[in-house]
Amino acid sequence: QVQLVESGGGLVQTGGSLRLSCAASGRTFSTNAMGWFRQAPGKERAFVASIKWSGGTLYCADSVKGRFTISRDNAKNTMYLQMNSLKPEDTAVYYCSASLASYLRGCTYPQDFVSWGQGTQVTVSS
Numbered sequence: 001q002v003q004l005v006e007s008g009g010g011l012v013q014t015g016g017s018l019r020l021s022c023a024a025s026g027r028t029f030s031t032n033a034m035g036w037f038r039q040a041p042g043k044e045r046a047f048v049a050s051i052k053w054s055g056g057t058l059y060c061a062d063s064v065k066g067r068f069t070i071s072r073d074n075a076k077n078t079m080y081l082q083m084n085s086l087k088p089e090d091t092a093v094y095y096c097s098a099s100l101a102s103y104l105r106g107c108t109y110p111q112d113f114v115s116w117g118q119g120t121q122v123t124v125s126s
Helices: none
Strands: 002-007 010-013 018-026 034-039 046-051 057-059 068-073 078-083 092-099 113-116 120-125
Touching (some): 018 120, 046 092, 057 068
Antiparallel strands (some): 002 018, 018 078, 092 113, 092 120
């Protein structure tokens, strides 16, 4: 089992930036695909982006393409989500997650992600 801890959330104005971090411990981090999800008030958890162990990425939320960048540093057991040009609709709790596999099957397989952090709140004011 992988233990995950998110950080970096906060309150930012429209157009601002934040960088979320996800620190992993426990099972070997570098072999797992990792992902970011978010859940806005009153909505279901949504798959934002994912990254496989070798660094290949997949962005599943069309609204974040070109604004968000997912990355990882296996030596530091840490994954990141750089969020630029933030909008009020990006307001949500952001969750870090680890997959059972090292590869990515696609945006329609969020069920592959089985380990979760506690979440970090991102609030974008208008």
